[in-house]
Amino acid sequence: MKRFILISAILLLACTSASASGKESVEGGFDMQEYLFGHVLDSYQWHITSWRGHHLSIPLPVILFGQEGPAVFLSDKLEDGSSYKGFFIPEDGPNKGKIVELDSSGNQVRPIDISITKNVLSLMFSAVLLVWLILACSRWYRRHDVLHEAPTGIAALLEPIINMINEDVIKDSVGPQHERFSPYLLTAFFFILINNLMGIIPIFPGGANVTGNIAVTLCMAIFTFISVNLFGDRHYYKEIFWPDVPMFLKAIPIMPVIEIVGMFTKPISLMVRLFANIFAGHVLILSVVALIFITASMGPVLNGSMTLVSVLFGIFMDCLELLVAFIQAYVFTMLSSVYIGMAHPKRKLTQ
16 A cells, blocks of 8 residues: 555656646647657756746756867756857757757758766666665675575565576576676666666656667667677587588578578567667656646546546556566566577587
């Protein structure tokens, strides 16, 4: 019951914050596309809420290398279409939402941009949180005798999860060499899980759509691709370039081409699966909350009833997203373990 009340309070706070930020849109016609993508896409500032027409946001560091050299400043310098040191953010066109500058011909060009955006800051926070959790767990084991004491605190929370993933997923899928890959796979699991959970929390420092950003899932997929193909044994590459199939299939060669394509489609599937599920979940929850704004001009009775439906269904979706957050981290780790295990086929057979 306490958890239900807590989730309800968080969702109501999210609805209040979204309602405040969407008030002007309701008065001038609700822009669903702007509302959705304004919440799920990356930005140069961290929007907290709006109060009486004023936006409360945390400006983030902008780090650029433009035509005139490097430039470092806070993102509030570029608010409301302002220009600073020749840089500005266009409100439409192909570079909408991105910092650009004008070249000698008056064309918009994008500088080298390594700014600390909302997603980047959230990644940093999640990384620090993950390191703190692991070190806190490690500190407990250094200070206590595990043969005579049951884990408590963070150690009690993490130990069953680590054992489940390591014993039931990594060890079974990778095989005898699982200890070499367990650090990466466990790190990937907890990193994805923490970012998934932080994305569900609608208040700072949560709410960033990190694992719903395809650039982040691409990096995770590249790490798995490297782990598979850099450490694969000779039997793995023999099955790719000289598989045990009839000679005419080797001579054409059909099977080697299929296997090489498969080397890249596996990480691509990891990337797209994680990105699509998390992105779709965020959009679905935001769409449910948007019913409040869409029905705002349809009278208090309809708007009030739809607000109640929106909040209740939103609570249900948030609970479902908690399950999805774990499942997606689990699936990414499981498939990565399977792909790594496939790179050591002979060792798995002799286990």
